[in-house]
Amino acid sequence: MAANFWTSTHGTNWLLSRQALADCRKIDRQYVNEQDLIKVNIWFAQIITDLGRRLQVRQVIIATAITYFKRFYTKNSFRNTEPNLVAATCMYLACKIEESPQHIKAIITDMKTIMQERGENFTYENQKVAEMEFYLLEELDFNMIVYHPYRSLMTLAQDLGTKNEDVQWAWYVINDSYRTDMCLLYPPHVVAAAALYLRIALRGGAQYGDYSLTSTTSTANDNSVAGVTTRGAKRGAAAAASNNNTNTTANETPKVKDIRLWFAQLNVDLEHISDIVQEIISLYKLWGEEDKQNEKIREILTRLLK
Amino acid sequence: MSSFQAPEEEELQIENKYLKEKKIGEGTYAKVYRGTERATGRTVAIKKIKLVQTEIGSQGIELSAVREVKCLRELRHPNVIELIDIYSHKSNLKLVLEYLDSDLEMIIKDKSILFQAPDIKSWMLMTLRGLDHCHRNWILHRDMKPNNLLVGKDGQLKIADFGLARDYGDPHAKNMSPQVVTRWYRAPELFFMPSQYGYAVDIWSVGCIFAELLLRTPYLAGESDLAQLELIFKALGTPTEEDWPGFSELARDMKFQKYSRTPLQVHFKAAGSDAIDLLEKMLTYDPNKRINTREALLHSYFRKLPRPTPPDQLPKQQKIQENAIQQNSKPSIQNRGELTEHRNKRKAQEISNKSEKKIHRS
Numbered sequence: 001m002a003a004n005f006w007t008s009t010h011g012t013n014w015l016l017s018r019q020a021l022a023d024c025r026k027i028d029r030q031y032v033n034e035q036d037l038i039k040v041n042i043w044f045a046q047i048i049t050d051l052g053r054r055l056q057v058r059q060v061i062i063a064t065a066i067t068y069f070k071r072f073y074t075k076n077s078f079r080n081t082e083p084n085l086v087a088a089t090c091m092y093l094a095c096k097i098e099e100s101p102q103h104i105k106a107i108i109t110d111m112k113t114i115m116q117e118r119g120e121n122f123t124y125e126n127q128k129v130a131e132m133e134f135y136l137l138e139e140l141d142f143n144m145i146v147y148h149p150y151r152s153l154m155t156l157a158q159d160l161g162t163k164n165e166d167v168q169w170a171w172y173v174i175n176d177s178y179r180t181d182m183c184l185l186y187p188p189h190v191v192a193a194a195a196l197y198l199r200i201a202l203r204g205g206a207q208y209g210d211y212s213l214t215s216t217t218s219t220a221n222d223n224s225v226a227g228v229t230t231r232g233a234k235r236g237a238a239a240a241a242s243n244n245n246t247n248t249t250a251n252e253t254p255k256v257k258d259i260r261l262w263f264a265q266l267n268v269d270l271e272h273i274s275d276i277v278q279e280i281i282s283l284y285k286l287w288g289e290e291d292k293q294n295e296k297i298r299e300i301l302t303r304l305l306k
Numbered sequence: 307m308s309s310f311q312a313p314e315e316e317e318l319q320i321e322n323k324y325l326k327e328k329k330i331g332e333g334t335y336a337k338v339y340r341g342t343e344r345a346t347g348r349t350v351a352i353k354k355i356k357l358v359q360t361e362i363g364s365q366g367i368e369l370s371a372v373r374e375v376k377c378l379r380e381l382r383h384p385n386v387i388e389l390i391d392i393y394s395h396k397s398n399l400k401l402v403l404e405y406l407d408s409d410l411e412m413i414i415k416d417k418s419i420l421f422q423a424p425d426i427k428s429w430m431l432m433t434l435r436g437l438d439h440c441h442r443n444w445i446l447h448r449d450m451k452p453n454n455l456l457v458g459k460d461g462q463l464k465i466a467d468f469g470l471a472r473d474y475g476d477p478h479a480k481n482m483s484p485q486v487v488t489r490w491y492r493a494p495e496l497f498f499m500p501s502q503y504g505y506a507v508d509i510w511s512v513g514c515i516f517a518e519l520l521l522r523t524p525y526l527a528g529e530s531d532l533a534q535l536e537l538i539f540k541a542l543g544t545p546t547e548e549d550w551p552g553f554s555e556l557a558r559d560m561k562f563q564k565y566s567r568t569p570l571q572v573h574f575k576a577a578g579s580d581a582i583d584l585l586e587k588m589l590t591y592d593p594n595k596r597i598n599t600r601e602a603l604l605h606s607y608f609r610k611l612p613r614p615t616p617p618d619q620l621p622k623q624q625k626i627q628e629n630a631i632q633q634n635s636k637p638s639i640q641n642r643g644e645l646t647e648h649r650n651k652r653k654a655q656e657i658s659n660k661s662e663k664k665i666h667r668s
Contacts (some may be wrong), residue, residue, distance in 0.1 A: 004442050008380055009380055093366075096366075096367075097372065130366040133366045134366075134367070134394055134398075137367070137375075142375050142376075142379050142392050143379055143380075144375070144376040
């Protein structure tokens with residue numbers, strides 16, 4: 001991680017403690033319980049992701065937009081705002097900030113389509129989004145540069161000599177982590193380390209490099225749970241989680257690294273890593289439920305937004 | 307919610323704190339006023355950002371304004387302009403910035419000022435320190451030129467105008483526009499339209515500024531993009547595949563006259579060998595081999611005597627721009643720019659006439 005992450009606005013102003021985050025959400029919690037609020041956050045992260053996909057923007061832009069959305073809601077409650085408008089504006093601003101500006105009309109058109117797919121209407125026009133942009137900027141305290149775990153992942157992966165397949169997988173885990181509060185709680189390099197840990201350490205094997213053996217085991221497990229879930233890296237996560245008892249004998253090649261030692265030497269608190277890993281695993285559980293319960297989220301949103 | 311705040315209220319807030327004096331310029335996306343911070347008496351620039359209005363309605367805040375705020379919000383360094391305050395209300399954004407009444411371009415052009423070697427070293431040191439701070443925060447300036455290096459009454463130099471700057475953290479950054487950096491300070495790789503470039507483009511510009519400080523005239527003042535390349539090659543030798551791996555691939559559709567390299571010492575007679583060595587490392591063709599800010603700051607040029615002049619002892623312009631302020635400082639800077647451009651036009655014209663014959667697109 002860049003030495004200057006800690007002096008950036010992200011490092012100094014936007015890493016919250018769990019307690020501080022809970023305090024931010026007091027108003028919303030009057031209407032819905034904690035689990036429901038998590039579902040609401042997954043719901044809006046999905047809307048922003050879908051909007052980004054339609055606009056064909058880079059993953060980093062989606063991540064920035066979701067981070068803006070989450071930061072905005074540390075200072076505002078869902079009840080007093082119009083989250084669909086906020087979501088669209090976050091994407092609009094993120095595109096500008098990441099140097100891929102989109103036409104305001106394009107954002108609105110695609111947002112309309114996405115909301116229609118969900119049986120809702122998006123009725124805001126240009127002027128509304130432009131005004132919201134000002135308000136959003138103000139609530140972000142004009143701190144617009146967001147650090148993401150992707151770059152750290154690349155650095156870490158290179159150091160460990162990670163296989164492409166594993167890097168790709170960890171990349172998906174990072175994408176999914178934006179559905180949780182991790183981007184508000186932990187610095188990006190810790191999230192990156194956790195994503196790698198989830199893939200590599202939990203899959204079993206004390207050493208990295210004994211690849212062929214673990215890889216086949218993992219595939220077998222993938223198949224066994226294939227029916228349960230399909231989206232994103234979920235399948236792999238389930239496999240990794242169910243697979244952590246598998247012990248593979250070390251293949252003594254010079255490239256093999258002791259995983260525990262490697263993670264221990266990272267200068268990252270292992271407790272933080274395991275906290276993130278837990279969050280992500282429970283995200284995958286909850287996310288699966290949310291799939292089947294579209295009705296449920298609608299009921300929650302009605303209660304929350306009135 | 308602040309959007310319910312009356313506009314007058316926001317105006318009042320700003321007026322309580324700052325005394326607005328006069329309009330000193332109007333750019334594409336902002337009106338700039340000079341003012342004074344009531345509490346401290348320091349001079350500030352108040353930049354009122356305009357909203358982009360197109361035929362289809364509002365487009366929100368202009369991109370370069372967003373860039374400037376985005377970058378300045380992350381940066382805090384004695385050699386980077388300070389963003390003191392931001393006021394926003396509905397469709398109204400005002401930035402309060404440090405105000406400095408001179409810039410390096412004015413100083414270079416003021417022929418009544420004599421530059422000593424330690425003065426040049428001092429300006430270079432401040433420029434590189436400020437730029438190093440930007441780069442360490444993953445921010446590319448993309449428009450380094452003497453006109454954007456402001457100089458205060460205390461002699462401190464500050465990098466300004468981040469309207470083109472962008473952050474460069476994304477390993478998958480593509481589609482970076484090569485149409486950045488004022489031509490004379492533009493790195494050679496930018497002429498070949500790569501969509502990816504990096505911090506090295508800022509270093510090239512600083513190299514050109516260094517040369518300009520030594521020569522007291524723009525070093526490579528090309529009239530057109532092609533003429534600019536021709537000028538660069540003439541001054542530094544046409545790059546070979548060895549100088550710049552991949553060059554022949556980049557330039558495969560163009561043919562360039564093969565100039566051989568003249569040692570820089572020939573052209574920069576007054577400069578010491580350390581200065582020449584640093585200049586050479588900044589004006590290295592291969593962006594991967596070009597020196598970075600860290601290495602440059604550790605270069606022997608800065609470690610050896612003479613020591614850089616302390617900022618407050620640097621030569622200043624005598625009559626500090628009273629007229630410039632009276633007749634809008636920004637336009638006057640532009641006028642100066644045009645003057646040099648005229649001066650260089652003839653020279654550049656000659657060169658480009660010649661170069662037309664040598665450069666063929668196949």
